[in-house]
Amino acid sequence: MIEGGCLCGSVRYKSEAKPLVMRACWCRLCQFIAAGSATINLAFPSDTFTTTGDLRDYPSTADSGHKMHRRFCPTCGVHMYSEAEERPHLIIVRAGTLDKPEIVDLDAHIWTKEAPAWAHLDPDICQFEGQPPPAA
Template sequence: MRIAMRTASCACGQLRISCNGEPQLVAQCHCLDCQKRTGSTYGVAAFFARDKVEARGDARTYRRSARSGHHVTFHFCPGCGSSVFWEPEQKPEWIAVAVGCFADPAFPAPAHVGWEDRRHPWVSG
């Protein structure tokens, strides 16, 4: 059986993260923090086992508190500003990667949706 190797990158291609295998979870989030992080109405993240990812390139970080009280550390490109991946303190065994950074229309769809009460009423699915 062939294991998928996927690579996500920022808009300029300088910051990359390679992920070996299938994501543990793909989730769509409508929280206000994800809306601000993406500049869109929601974010979509693929969670991979930490030992299955390798990041390359220069990154800057931004750490914030989540509503759970745990912290999340975001890694973004200092050149183009793309938020590529993040480390959720609550799940230290996982690395979350912005699904859009894979630029792959065949990427697995979200199996979980969070913060639906914050969903914009005109957003479907």
């Protein structure tokens, strides 16, 4: 079981499944969400993922062309996870919300062409200039 929640504690989630993939996303939109850096994301299968508490949604079309729903806590403003209409079987969770963020072991950096020049991209980790192949 992997669990997490927002800063104020009003939103909680848990996943019975392990993450399918863990990626750092450097797309421009993620830089807004992550205060300037990449978002660190874990893809979970949506069928064993559950949430309690109210979330707001910021809908937008991503650089990948996917129609995204980015869900955040309306009280503390923390971004929790995103979902793509094209991939309803996946929930993309922001690693900062994990109860144990040390479980993260990155598989890839994605959208590296949008990363700022000062970004540190670990050369030992797989890198994609844009959208990578689907997580599942």
